[in-house]
Amino acid sequence: MKYSFDEKVDRIGSNCLKWDLINRTYNDSEIIPLWVADMDFKVPEEIGDAIRKRLEHPIFGYSLTPPSYYKAAINWFDKRFQWKVEKEWMKFAPGVVPGLKTIVAAYTKPGDEIIIQTPVYHPFYSIIKNNGCQVVENTLTCKDGRYEMDFDNLEKIITKKTKMIILCSPHNPVGRVWTVEELKMVGEICIKNNVLVVVDEIHADIVYKPNIHTVFASINEEFANNSIICTAPNKTFNIAGFKTANIIIKNEKLRNQYILQMEKDCIEGATTLGAVAQEAAYTSGEEWYQGLMEYLAGNIDFTLEFFDKRIPKIKIRKPEGTYLLWLDCSGLNMKPEELSNFFLKKCKVWLNDGSMFGHDGAMFQRMNIGTSRVVLQEALERIEREVNKL
Known part of the structure; x- marks a missing residue:
């Protein structure tokens, strides 16, 4: 497999919505964004090659x-x-x-x-x-x-x-x-x-x-x-x-x-x-896609095991599709309006507030696991530390 998804790609300064919006909105570069459905992986080389070839024409x-x-x-x-x-x-x-x-x-x-x-x-x-x-x-x-x-x-x-x-x-x-x-x-x-x-x-x-x-x-x-x-x-x-x-x-x-x-x-x-x-x-893109699916499946298993063993108050069912996890945070005994502040300001992990998906999502948060394992692990460890303080 010629593609590696473990590489931590620095996207800050590329006008990236997922990462550059952090400083523009919260002025806090420590926050890890796991919100918008946008992955942190380099695209297949073939896409870049095709774009560069088209750029050779000047019009x-x-x-x-x-x-x-x-x-x-x-x-x-x-x-x-x-x-x-x-x-x-x-x-x-x-x-x-x-x-x-x-x-x-x-x-x-x-x-x-x-x-x-x-x-x-x-x-x-x-x-x-x-x-x-x-x-x-x-x-x-x-x-x-x-x-x-x-x-x-x-x-x-x-x-x-x-x-x-x-x-x-x-x-x-x-x-x-x-x-x-x-x-x-x-x-x-x-x-x-x-x-x-x-x-x-x-x-x-x-x-x-x-x-x-x-x-x-x-x-x-x-x-x-x-x-x-x-x-x-x-x-x-x-x-x-x-x-x-x-x-x-x-x-x-x-x-x-x-x-x-x-x-x-x-x-x-x-x-x-x-x-x-x-x-x-x-x-x-087939080879890259197959590697992506293998890596995402690994990220999901890693995340579910982490929550199950180290943050059992937050419940997650293994998704059948997407690279998005639906976190049941009702075990944290917080009001819905407290959840986002807890993750964003205490854990310094930016998730999607479940209430934006409907009133029945009020006690949930959505997590995007489409990132390198090292970034994902750091985010999970932050959540673990703060949950343990409750």
């Missing part, structure tokens, strides 16, 4: 998205998920979140209801509200630390005003990888009630054995024609700064509605270097 004017961009993604989806995608189905978005904004604007009107499964990725809330729609919560149920969908509640909350459900698959922040059976039940309920299924699958590649990610649209033809799949190489290859995502829509009528909204939002295609980065990642 960066308006660009076309090359056919090879689509071919690379289509081959990746086929190999990884046995999902057959056609070039015409793929439309651009400058990130999954902007893509979701365009989707909500394209298929709903103010006052419509959109279902989300809480606790869930926090931009879902603002995207819905900012488009004048109503958030309807289908809260996940938690049994022995494992989250499940509440299908009875899902059927009950659908009304004539319900136009869409946004699924997070794999789920951020709880780490579930939904089974085919679970996705089928959601899909059938939505077909029956004429509810469009929009799926954020940005973490689809980050799934740990024996779990298997199933693309919602790959289950059957009916689901494919009643869904929109949002994908990106950003989480997998740590290239979110290129602002590239793929919105995949098989249904031609739905696709044309998205294209019309793209025109209204003045969205065109991938940036020159964004297209190069995605193509290189999907074409040449």
Whole structure:
């Protein structure tokens, strides 16, 4: 394996949101950031090589998205998920979140209801509200630390005003990888009630054995024609700064509605270097990706063992997907508003406050373990020291 993920990369001074925001916000360089879903690993050499080659040409004017961009993604989806995608189905978005904004604007009107499964990725809330729609919560149920969908509640909350459900698959922040059976039940309920299924699958590649990610649209033809799949190489290859995502829509009528909204939002295609980065990642990133998955799995095992043996007051269930851990901090006997200050100011570890994912996440914190083992260990030891003082 030619790639090493143990290297501690200094990102300070690179205008890095994850690390440079610390001093700008808190003026405290000692804080370790384990919050935003951004990894601290060098990207595959092949991505850097492809970008350097493009930089040899001295002009960066308006660009076309090359056919090879689509071919690379289509081959990746086929190999990884046995999902057959056609070039015409793929439309651009400058990130999954902007893509979701365009989707909500394209298929709903103010006052419509959109279902989300809480606790869930926090931009879902603002995207819905900012488009004048109503958030309807289908809260996940938690049994022995494992989250499940509440299908009875899902059927009950659908009304004539319900136009869409946004699924997070794999789920951020709880780490579930939904089974085919679970996705089928959601899909059938939505077909029956004429509810469009929009799926954020940005973490689809980050799934740990024996779990298997199933693309919602790959289950059957009916689901494919009643869904929109949002994908990106950003989480997998740590290239979110290129602002590239793929919105995949098989249904031609739905696709044309998205294209019309793209025109209204003045969205065109991938940036020159964004297209190069995605193509290189999907074409040449396999070896790096396999090494990444092995290292992330090791980080998860290391972290879970550390908490279990040395910080048992904080409970974590092993995630099935993503590089995000959902920390149950109810054993610390703190009020929700005290948790963030405890981790940030006492432990000097920056996590995501669970309440941002929904009211049912109030006693939780989200931890990103996508960093070198030495950084992760230092953060965990800081938490251990402060918890032991309580």
